Amino acid sequence: xKQSALLxxxxxxxxxxxxxxxxxxxxxxxxxFFRRQPFGGGFSVFAGLETLLEKIRATGFYPEDIxxxxxxxxxxxxxxxxxSAFKFxxxxxxxDEGTVIFPQEPIIRVQGTLIECQxxxxxxxxxxxxxxxxxxxxxRVWLASGKGRVMEFGLRRAQGPDGALSASRAAFIxxxxxxxxxxxGKTFGIPVMxxxxxSWVMSYPGEEEAFQAYADIYPNHxxxxxxxxxxxxSGIQNAAxxxxxxxxxxxxxxxxxxxxxxxxxSMEVRKFLDAQGLTDATITVSNDLDESIIQTLTNAGAPIxxxxxxxxxxxxxxxxxxxxxxxLAAKQDAGGSFQPVMKFSDHPEKTTNPGIKQVWRLVDxxxxxxxxxxxxxxxxxxxxxxxxxxxYAFWHPSADYRHFxxxxxxxxxxxxxxxxxxxxxxxxxxxxxxxxxxxAGLEIFDSSYKRMLNPHIYKVxxxxxxxxxxxxxxxxxxxxx
Amino acid sequence: xKQSALLxxxxxxxxxxxxxxxxxxxxxxxxxFFRRQPFGGGFSVFAGLETLLEKIRATGFYPEDIxxxxxxxxxxxxxxxxxSAFKFxxxxxxxDEGTVIFPQEPIIRVQGTLIECQxxxxxxxxxxxxxxxxxxxxxRVWLASGKGRVMEFGLRRAQGPDGALSASRAAFIxxxxxxxxxxxGKTFGIPVMxxxxxSWVMSYPGEEEAFQAYADIYPNHxxxxxxxxxxxxSGIQNAAxxxxxxxxxxxxxxxxxxxxxxxxxSMEVRKFLDAQGLTDATITVSNDLDESIIQTLTNAGAPIxxxxxxxxxxxxxxxxxxxxxxxLAAKQDAGGSFQPVMKFSDHPEKTTNPGIKQVWRLVDxxxxxxxxxxxxxxxxxxxxxxxxxxxYAFWHPSADYRHFxxxxxxxxxxxxxxxxxxxxxxxxxxxxxxxxxxxAGLEIFDSSYKRMLNPHIYKVxxxxxxxxxxxxxxxxxxxxx
Numbered sequence: 001x002k003q004s005a006l007l008x009x010x011x012x013x014x015x016x017x018x019x020x021x022x023x024x025x026x027x028x029x030x031x032x033f034f035r036r037q038p039f040g041g042g043f044s045v046f047a048g049l050e051t052l053l054e055k056i057r058a059t060g061f062y063p064e065d066i067x068x069x070x071x072x073x074x075x076x077x078x079x080x081x082x083x084s085a086f087k088f089x090x091x092x093x094x095x096d097e098g099t100v101i102f103p104q105e106p107i108i109r110v111q112g113t114l115i116e117c118q119x120x121x122x123x124x125x126x127x128x129x130x131x132x133x134x135x136x137x138x139x140r141v142w143l144a145s146g147k148g149r150v151m152e153f154g155l156r157r158a159q160g161p162d163g164a165l166s167a168s169r170a171a172f173i174x175x176x177x178x179x180x181x182x183x184x185g186k187t188f189g190i191p192v193m194x195x196x197x198x199s200w201v202m203s204y205p206g207e208e209e210a211f212q213a214y215a216d217i218y219p220n221h222x223x224x225x226x227x228x229x230x231x232x233x234s235g236i237q238n239a240a241x242x243x244x245x246x247x248x249x250x251x252x253x254x255x256x257x258x259x260x261x262x263x264x265x266s267m268e269v270r271k272f273l274d275a276q277g278l279t280d281a282t283i284t285v286s287n288d289l290d291e292s293i294i295q296t297l298t299n300a301g302a303p304i305x306x307x308x309x310x311x312x313x314x315x316x317x318x319x320x321x322x323x324x325x326x327x328l329a330a331k332q333d334a335g336g337s338f339q340p341v342m343k344f345s346d347h348p349e350k351t352t353n354p355g356i357k358q359v360w361r362l363v364d365x366x367x368x369x370x371x372x373x374x375x376x377x378x379x380x381x382x383x384x385x386x387x388x389x390x391x392y393a394f395w396h397p398s399a400d401y402r403h404f405x406x407x408x409x410x411x412x413x414x415x416x417x418x419x420x421x422x423x424x425x426x427x428x429x430x431x432x433x434x435x436x437x438x439x440a441g442l443e444i445f446d447s448s449y450k451r452m453l454n455p456h457i458y459k460v461x462x463x464x465x466x467x468x469x470x471x472x473x474x475x476x477x478x479x480x481x
Numbered sequence: 482x483k484q485s486a487l488l489x490x491x492x493x494x495x496x497x498x499x500x501x502x503x504x505x506x507x508x509x510x511x512x513x514f515f516r517r518q519p520f521g522g523g524f525s526v527f528a529g530l531e532t533l534l535e536k537i538r539a540t541g542f543y544p545e546d547i548x549x550x551x552x553x554x555x556x557x558x559x560x561x562x563x564x565s566a567f568k569f570x571x572x573x574x575x576x577d578e579g580t581v582i583f584p585q586e587p588i589i590r591v592q593g594t595l596i597e598c599q600x601x602x603x604x605x606x607x608x609x610x611x612x613x614x615x616x617x618x619x620x621r622v623w624l625a626s627g628k629g630r631v632m633e634f635g636l637r638r639a640q641g642p643d644g645a646l647s648a649s650r651a652a653f654i655x656x657x658x659x660x661x662x663x664x665x666g667k668t669f670g671i672p673v674m675x676x677x678x679x680s681w682v683m684s685y686p687g688e689e690e691a692f693q694a695y696a697d698i699y700p701n702h703x704x705x706x707x708x709x710x711x712x713x714x715s716g717i718q719n720a721a722x723x724x725x726x727x728x729x730x731x732x733x734x735x736x737x738x739x740x741x742x743x744x745x746x747s748m749e750v751r752k753f754l755d756a757q758g759l760t761d762a763t764i765t766v767s768n769d770l771d772e773s774i775i776q777t778l779t780n781a782g783a784p785i786x787x788x789x790x791x792x793x794x795x796x797x798x799x800x801x802x803x804x805x806x807x808x809l810a811a812k813q814d815a816g817g818s819f820q821p822v823m824k825f826s827d828h829p830e831k832t833t834n835p836g837i838k839q840v841w842r843l844v845d846x847x848x849x850x851x852x853x854x855x856x857x858x859x860x861x862x863x864x865x866x867x868x869x870x871x872x873y874a875f876w877h878p879s880a881d882y883r884h885f886x887x888x889x890x891x892x893x894x895x896x897x898x899x900x901x902x903x904x905x906x907x908x909x910x911x912x913x914x915x916x917x918x919x920x921a922g923l924e925i926f927d928s929s930y931k932r933m934l935n936p937h938i939y940k941v942x943x944x945x946x947x948x949x950x951x952x953x954x955x956x957x958x959x960x961x962x
Binding site: 004006007008009010011012013014015017018019021022024028030064065068069072074114118121122123125126127129130131133153155156157158159160161162163164165166167180181182183185186192193194195196197198199200202203213214217218220228229230259311315316317318320321322324326327328331341343344350477 | 485487488489490491492493494495496498499500502503505509511545546549550553555595599602603604606607608610611614634636637638639640641642643644645646647648661662663664666667673674675676677678679680681683684694695698699701709710711740792796797798799801802803805807808809812822824825831958
């Protein structure tokens with residue numbers, strides 16, 4: 001099915017018409033990178049790539065899209081004819097989906113005419129920003145839980161139906177083991193899970209009957225919600241009564257806490273269950289959990305088996321947006337060569353790194369990550385590649401005096417060609433593989449980078465050549481003013 | 482087109498099977514209300530109703546949905562046959578879309594079999610929570626701007642494609658005058674707007690050429706982005722050079738500030754433009770704005786004409802979810818009468834108000850809002866209606882001693898029947914009408930309720946009869962423990 005290219009900022013279309021009218025068909029290279037780690041964290045997880053590539057491949061304008069644009073009264077008929085047949089025909093390089101990523105490094109690189117690069121901009125940012133935000137949140141939640149069992153529960157508080165669906169995908173990539181969203185289960189093959197609502201309990205004359213009825217229909221480890229009336233004075237008693245009958249049949253069950261002090265209640269409930277010999281009974285908790293609360297509970301040794309995380313996981317909570325941007329890095333001159341460009345801005349941190357770039361992850365002899373390096377990746381001049389066996393000086397990207405030397409033992413380019421002439425070069429990776437990649441990818445970073453609060457800042461440096469290019473462009477720019 | 486009912490929490494389907502298997506066909510009444518004002522504010526704006534009703538009307542299971550559920554191995558074939566033909570056949574009452582709303586009061590009331598009430602729960606909460614969050618944010622932004630011109634710019638940072646599309650709709654309802662999202666423009670008839678990107682400026686040898694080229698194509702008040710190189714030393718100079726030529730042709734233009742200190746730059750830019758006689762030139766600002774920043778700038782008298790608000794507006798920023806919940810209020814007994822129910826919970830604020838309810842907005846003789854009242858709305862016993870001409874005592878909903886007396890001059894029931902037997906009773910309201918309703922609705926609340934920080938808490942009270950019912954149920958419940 002065609003993906004309507006109207007899912008775009010209006011200025012992409014007005015600028016595209018501008019390029020088209022002046023017959024500007026030169027190619028450009030845009031890079032997507034992000035500016036700051038969300039959640040005050042030390043890492044992010046790249047997600048949304050497969051969703052994005054599939055949509056870019058299918059992007060185009062429906063006849064009714066063209067009719068709508070025509071009605072706006074500012075588009076030339078010939079340009080609208082061009083849009084009617086529009087298809088993205090450029091190249092896309094990107095990191096693997098599931099890669100652990102850091103600010104300033106290009107995650108995705110797009111090469112095509114300025115028009116086509118611009119038309120896919122909003123789609124690219126919308127898709128990758130949101131899924132990366134949620135995959136990052138999920139990885140933090142998963143780490144905070146001690147790499148435990150996380151159920152994603154967010155549908156009812158998510159930002160719209162796709163805010164739920166894409167979030168379920170990204171949360172699974174980041175480490176959640178299941179979702180409550182049945183459509184996400186069907187669409188992405190994610191395991192679906194759920195317990196029961198208060199309304200189930202309230203539809204019966206009493207709690208015990210409600211739990212028993214549920215266990216009769218779903219005998220495979222039913223999870224009873226025990227806070228409808230009073231967790232300790234009624235809920236756990238009634239759950240245990242049903243649970244003892246299940247245990248007598250060799251079956252297990254669980255309980256879910258959804259209000260009150262989770263730490264205190266989980267300890268009391270565990271004691272009560274253990275005292276009755278129900279040591280296999282599991283405790284699931286929920287109620288506006290995030291990674292800080294989970295880590296506090298984990299550190300305190302609260303006896304919790306499964307974490308149901310909803311709102312905070314699917315919206316990002318306090319940080320509801322990923323800071324990804326898409327910036328022009330180079331443009332073709334009249335002779336067809338790519339010339340590096342950069343944006344200066346009145347905010348120093350909004351100044352970009354010029355030129356077509358590649359990214360390299362340096363690891364030490366034990367395979368632990370040391371730094372990521374940005375180099376120039378000019379196909380016409382591959383001299384800036386980071387080659388194992390060599391010793392290099394790598395520079396701080398803000399172009400000051402700071403640098404370090406490193407004997408490169410292993411390095412491979414992280415940006416790989418995924419799409420050429422608008423066609424996908426790779427087949428879809430199963431979601432479970434991407435999740436594995438995230439978990440393995442996090443292993444090579446020492447724990448200081450994964451600390452929840454004030455983490456160690458991982459180094460993202462530039463080669464001498466990229467640094468010199470940047471300094472030259474800044475010098476020329478200052479000379480102009 | 483059918484709306485897949487799989488966009489649901491899994492437990493809705495497992496519980497539905499439970500009700501179905503035990504032949505539980507009694508009706509239930511659920512009410513949607515919210516718990517806490519977002520953004521630390523004093524009011525919210527109800528949005529999403531028309532989207533929701535349209536989807537509920539169309540909700541059902543596709544054959545492939547049924548096949549997916551069958552594959553999970555826990556659903557009875559007869560129940561799946563029932564789902565295949567599922568259609569919502571109940572009744573829905575709700576407030577008007579665009580109503581100013583407060584915590585604890587029912588916004589939407591659903592009556593139907595427990596099964597159908599449960600199957601639409603996630604869809605209802607997902608739709609109304611998100612759109613109400615964003616409409617509320619937009620109303621705050623609009624008020625902070627001094628009821629000024631707000632452009633919604635959020636697509637690239639929104640939570641997925643629908644996180645953008647629904648947000649554009651809700652932002653318009655809450656007071657934004659346009660969107661950058663072309664698909665939202667086409668889908669909802671919202672005016673689309675945009676300026677230009679840095680890449681436009683960078684695709685030309687110089688800023689002046691870039692601005693002139695844009696003005697040549699779009700002569701109707703073009704807006705030039707002036708911070709690509711240096712706002713004051715180059716951007717404004719080049720914009721003014723082009724602007725003087727436009728002025729000579731009797732045309733106007735604007736400039737956009739997207740970085741640096743907006744307050745300082747807007748004053749400098751205004752001075753520069755005025756000194757050149759370009760007093761008609763407008764100043765648009767953007768760069769991670771929210772209502773606090775906007776209010777600070779407005780209070781400081783910064784000469785800003787238009788506000789471009791993106792990320793914070795379409796995601797809610799620090800508050801990324803609306804706290805709407807959907808709770809069982811009454812259930813039919815074997816004789817067909819509705820019996821009030823309530824949830825107690827270990828958190829007092831999670832205790833619900835029992836019974837089928839109606840909401841009344843009391844106004845004083847000048848038409849200013851005094852309080853909202855919850856009453857019992859039993860069709861079999863309409864004796865709890867709030868009737869003009871009478872004097873009543875209204876009680877604090879936490880069932881303590883606080884109350885006030887009021888001579889009711891005008892009151893009409895806010896919950897109106899919108900859907901019966903699954904069919905819509907009303908035709909679609911134009912979005913601009915809903916926006917007008919919000920603006921008029923806000924007028925009747927004095928400014929203390931609309932303060933951004935620590936606002937006055939608007940009264941939501943209950944009738945004596947509802948208070949007595951609640952106290953009785955609590956007494957019975959405590960007696961049981």
